[in-house]
Amino acid sequence: MNPFDRYQFESLSLKGDLSILSATHEPDNFPHREEQISRMADAMSSLLMGMKSTHLILYGKTGTGKTSVTKFVTSKLSEKIPDRIRVCYINCQNYDSPYSIMVNIARTVLGPERIPQMGWTLDRIYEYLVDGLKGCQKNIIIVLDEVDKLVEKNGGDSLYLLLKITDESQGISGSIIGITNDTSFYEKLDPRVRSRLNKESIVFPPYNSEQLRDILLPRIKAILPEDYYDESAVNLCAAIGAQEHGDARKAIDLMRVAIELTMRDSAKKITNDYVYKARDNLEIDIMRETIKTLPTHSKIVLLSVILCGEIHPNSATTGEVSAIYNKLCKQVGITPLTQRRISDYLSDLEDFGLISTTLKSLGRYGRTRLIRITGRENDMKRYALEDQDLKTLSEIKQNRQYKLDENL
DNA sequence: ACTCCACAGGAAAATTGGGGTA
DNA sequence: TACCCCAATTTTCCTGTGGAGT
Numbered sequence: 001m002n003p004f005d006r007y008q009f010e011s012l013s014l015k016g017d018l019s020i021l022s023a024t025h026e027p028d029n030f031p032h033r034e035e036q037i038s039r040m041a042d043a044m045s046s047l048l049m050g051m052k053s054t055h056l057i058l059y060g061k062t063g064t065g066k067t068s069v070t071k072f073v074t075s076k077l078s079e080k081i082p083d084r085i086r087v088c089y090i091n092c093q094n095y096d097s098p099y100s101i102m103v104n105i106a107r108t109v110l111g112p113e114r115i116p117q118m119g120w121t122l123d124r125i126y127e128y129l130v131d132g133l134k135g136c137q138k139n140i141i142i143v144l145d146e147v148d149k150l151v152e153k154n155g156g157d158s159l160y161l162l163l164k165i166t167d168e169s170q171g172i173s174g175s176i177i178g179i180t181n182d183t184s185f186y187e188k189l190d191p192r193v194r195s196r197l198n199k200e201s202i203v204f205p206p207y208n209s210e211q212l213r214d215i216l217l218p219r220i221k222a223i224l225p226e227d228y229y230d231e232s233a234v235n236l237c238a239a240i241g242a243q244e245h246g247d248a249r250k251a252i253d254l255m256r257v258a259i260e261l262t263m264r265d266s267a268k269k270i271t272n273d274y275v276y277k278a279r280d281n282l283e284i285d286i287m288r289e290t291i292k293t294l295p296t297h298s299k300i301v302l303l304s305v306i307l308c309g310e311i312h313p314n315s316a317t318t319g320e321v322s323a324i325y326n327k328l329c330k331q332v333g334i335t336p337l338t339q340r341r342i343s344d345y346l347s348d349l350e351d352f353g354l355i356s357t358t359l360k361s362l363g364r365y366g367r368t369r370l371i372r373i374t375g376r377e378n379d380m381k382r383y384a385l386e387d388q389d390l391k392t393l394s395e396i397k398q399n400r401q402y403k404l405d406e407n408l
Numbered sequence: 409a410c411t412c413c414a415c416a417g418g419a420a421a422a423t424t425g426g427g428g429t430a
Numbered sequence: 431t432a433c434c435c436c437a438a439t440t441t442t443c444c445t446g447t448g449g450a451g452t
Contacts, residue, residue, distance in 0.1 A: 362450075
């Protein structure tokens, strides 16, 4: 007896495979990004003639196609002149020090075996890289995804260094493509970096729902026969994606999960209902992931807010929350933090969208934030209690020996 | 009109923790 | 091992504030 027997999807057979809707899929056609593509190609065209090209900064929210389009355009460029160009893609969230970036570039350009992961000084790698580039007559394109992280962390030192490579050393023509979702990125730059960076900016505006539909439909048609999905389900995905600041990734994820859910049910057709279910699933996933990565204290604060809400349904204030927080800390055996700190944690939780607060003045009775939980409290509680350090707390709660409201 | 609560949130001092170094 | 350094985190101290009570 094969345990997988019950997952037979006679009802819904896929023509292609689902990877076309996955995050790693790199499409080769980009509806509604023609202008951006041609402008990028324009800016980089001088590389075809072996000349320097301008640097590019791409602005746009998540899921507006910056990264995919960049990968597409750069790969098309290397198709044209494969032996004269090296593209080096770096996500600055993972590599954010001058050193790690330099190692990374040197390895892509000259081959990983020639540079040890550590041990060399930054200067040595730099020299080696510049020499290597001169030697092999290659142009270099450095793609810096999420450049804002780079500037945030070390004030643009890394960027300065990279500019030097593409600037100073004769015989090398290269360019930098910076990708960011921070519209004020350029203003935040160090003046000495800014003056060197003669750049062109390209904006990737959010997709609206019709545009998102144009993105979704071809992909769905590629994997599903017409009568296996409601067109309105596709529109719904597009509409939800459009609400989320025009996020194509979101729309695509929704569609994928909706298909998965439909298959799991062995249903015949992808309907609006499945899209809604998919949205709930994704939301819960995100919430769980957010809570899981919270620091322990933050989780305790979140629990305090939840418990506080159970006692006084609509009047959780900072003071009450930190009172409960102190008790919880005692129960778990963790030394509590100051109220000042709790206040900051509350702001963080609000930024994460787990709670919402309103500043309200209660006249004689002071001025405070009214705190509410957004979303399913029970799920939140469960996820918060998954923390290793909060084990004891969940046991206590299960035994119902719990009393909170004394001396609040 | 004036007071004063219960905080918000800025600034600066203090603590902590990881790493280096003599 | 003892010491120092640096950065991040946290505490301490602070000033500011909307409006119910008086």
